Amino acid sequence: MRYELYYWPSIPGRGEFVRLALEEAGVTYIDVARRSGRSGGVPAMERFLDDAKLAGAPFAPPFLRAGKLIIAQTANILLYLGPRHDLVPRSEAGRVWVNQLQLTIADFVVEIHDVHHPIAASLYYEQQKEEARRRSKYFRTERIPKFLSYFEQALSAGGRRRHYLAGATRSYADLSMFQLVAGLRYAFPRTMQELEPDCPGLVGLHDRIAERPNIAAYLASPRRIAFNQDGIFRYYPELDG
């Protein structure tokens, strides 16, 4: 099956969690909004968002077209791709755990975004800078440590350090964790420098994912979109303490 991914063309954002899964699986996909021509670009994506008669319409990007199915919500897309492309354990317990992790990552991603947009997504950062600065203090000192220590602990459940979050084999949650660590390093370099010594497992996981052949090739390709000041992970020094 040839997948079509629909996501904003200029940011890694939530679409990147899906891209990493597709790339690791080595499947063919079209990144529709990044394609030029009549069948590409943002209008090709907005067609689905504005279609009042579409069954299963997405609330927001990313969404994936897989044959007749249109699948929205990042964790839902990954839940669909996981078993089809060997990106989750075979056991039910393993799949429940990976989805649980992915939803916790999604919660963290909302908080990361809302640090620079605590008042409204429709306002510019500059219009909510003061509130952002206030929120960032709690985010840096309470939320980042809480999430990272949870994920670090998830890597060593039962007391033994594991290579991946669901055991010996990588799952899509590991790919998302790679992106999370990379994004936090971009957005909060000082904070991460302080916190990373406390989460050696996550740092190791990040490096192991980056070195996987398909991921390494992807990261070196023009398909990978660099972090920038329009996405979820943005670098504002004043928010980094």
Next chain:
Amino acid sequence: MRYELYYWPSIPGRGEFVRLALEEAGVTYIDVARRSGRSGGVPAMERFLDDAKLAGAPFAPPFLRAGKLIIAQTANILLYLGPRHDLVPRSEAGRVWVNQLQLTIADFVVEIHDVHHPIAASLYYEQQKEEARRRSKYFRTERIPKFLSYFEQALSAGGRRRHYLAGATRSYADLSMFQLVAGLRYAFPRTMQELEPDCPGLVGLHDRIAERPNIAAYLASPRRIAFNQDGIFRYYPELDG
């Protein structure tokens, strides 16, 4: 199987989405933190949250114990219960759609909570009242209408008004939608009075769910926790415009 639900005992919160599914399904469950005695109360819940060696540990309540499995994240719990208790369609497309809706409801729930806590969950409302008031303006005029009109449209995909979000039969997403409408009416009565004429489908859905025998019996029982000023849905007149 006898389920054990773990959630804060004094608020409906996210636990309520799980309770509604268990009640509608008519299955036996123990609401552990609401039980008195040595095996109940909040300590019985915190035992799982503080256990650094527990595999599959939850990041936060609610979580469900089902035999050996511990399942956290509301949408993940519902995904697990759905096919076991006839709370989702049989088709894959139907299940993908219900999970997609549930995750969009979860996104909305985060925004609803953050209206009264835009700076930090660890601060009191009174400590972030000014920011909350500013955020509430955008929430009332942009976000509530956007989410409600999306869900209203989801009820009439393809142009025909449907009884339930996934077609002719109720799913767990419909139960959650009932709770969402009820909670918004509690927290934003003025705003909802203005908006409800634009979403007759959702109002009808709310009423249909409330009248289902198991749900009606549950709502009239002491097991149902009333909305109050500690949960996700809180009534602060100054945030209702």
